Amino acid sequence: MSERELRRNLAILPIGTVRELTxxxxxQIRYYEQNELIMPNxxxxxxxxxxxxxxxxxxxxxxxxxxxxxxxDIQEIFAxxxxxALEKHDSELALRxxxxxxxxxxxxFGR
Amino acid sequence: MSERELRRNLAILPIGTVRELTxxxxxQIRYYEQNELIMPNxxxxxxxxxxxxxxxxxxxxxxxxxxxxxxxDIQEIFAxxxxxALEKHDSELALRxxxxxxxxxxxxFGR
DNA sequence: AATTGATGTCAGGTTTCCTAACACGTATTT
DNA sequence: AAATACGTGTTAGGAAACCTGACATCAATT
Numbered sequence: 001m002s003e004r005e006l007r008r009n010l011a012i013l014p015i016g017t018v019r020e021l022t023x024x025x026x027x028q029i030r031y032y033e034q035n036e037l038i039m040p041n042x043x044x045x046x047x048x049x050x051x052x053x054x055x056x057x058x059x060x061x062x063x064x065x066x067x068x069x070x071x072x073d074i075q076e077i078f079a080x081x082x083x084x085a086l087e088k089h090d091s092e093l094a095l096r097x098x099x100x101x102x103x104x105x106x107x108x109f110g111r
Numbered sequence: 112m113s114e115r116e117l118r119r120n121l122a123i124l125p126i127g128t129v130r131e132l133t134x135x136x137x138x139q140i141r142y143y144e145q146n147e148l149i150m151p152n153x154x155x156x157x158x159x160x161x162x163x164x165x166x167x168x169x170x171x172x173x174x175x176x177x178x179x180x181x182x183x184d185i186q187e188i189f190a191x192x193x194x195x196a197l198e199k200h201d202s203e204l205a206l207r208x209x210x211x212x213x214x215x216x217x218x219x220f221g222r
Numbered sequence: 223a224a225t226t227g228a229t230g231t232c233a234g235g236t237t238t239c240c241t242a243a244c245a246c247g248t249a250t251t252t
Numbered sequence: 253a254a255a256t257a258c259g260t261g262t263t264a265g266g267a268a269a270c271c272t273g274a275c276a277t278c279a280a281t282t
Binding site: 014026 | 270271
């Protein structure tokens with residue numbers, strides 16, 4: 001994962017900030033967590049700590065709900081997104097390996 | 112200011128997060144504020160809200176102190192940095208204006 | 223009519239943050 | 253050497269934010 005991605009995943013925001021950033025109520029945010037649409041970290045005292053990615057995801061959730069999707073729908077959408085991301089990762093890995101093999105071949109001829 | 116700069120200036124972090132991010136004590140952070148090295152915003156209830164730029168600045172302060180500078184020193188360093196930034200801004204503005212005038216001239220000849 | 227889904231609200235308890243004050247060890251000044 | 257200034261720790265008392273769990277509501281489904 002890139003440095004940038006790591007930063008975006010840092011758990012740094014309390015729920016109050018997230019509330020202001022998303023214009024959701026904390027009731028809503030907690031309810032979405034209960035339904036596993038987000039999984040914020042917890043600080044030492046047990047308080048939620050959100051990342052910037054969590055904020056993005058909450059804004060997505062908001063849009064889906066506004067568009068008429070149910071929470072179950074959104075769960076499936078996210079699950080599908082996740083599967084696609086995994087596949088993409090796998091295929092990129094495979095491509096990288098096959099290219100490596102190819103270059104190794106060329107290297108042999110070159111010598 | 113760029114979109115990116117705006118984001119970095121958003122007051123989103125409570126002092127606890129900043130403490131973890133900088134490894135400073137909250138006593139230190141408040142003391143630096145008292146000495147006007149940082150000026151975090153305040154949320155509705157009067158609690159400090161720091162931006163990512165504030166975190167950067169605190170890390171700078173930490174480095175300067177470790178290097179043996181006093182708080183007064185750091186105040187002056189920051190003041191100088193600020194003057195330089197202002198000058199840079201001014202000169203860029205002047206350059207932009209003079210280029211604009213120049214292009215306007217060319218425009219007149221072109222017609 | 224009964225149930226479900228998403229959200230509001232309230233209560234009681236815990237954690238985090240606030241300011242102000244005093245303490246302390248290490249310079250620096252007198 | 254004594255007094256002062258600096259940077260930080262620590263403590264106390266109170267306010268703000270957050271926590272969970274429960275009950276309420278209202279619209280959409282069944």
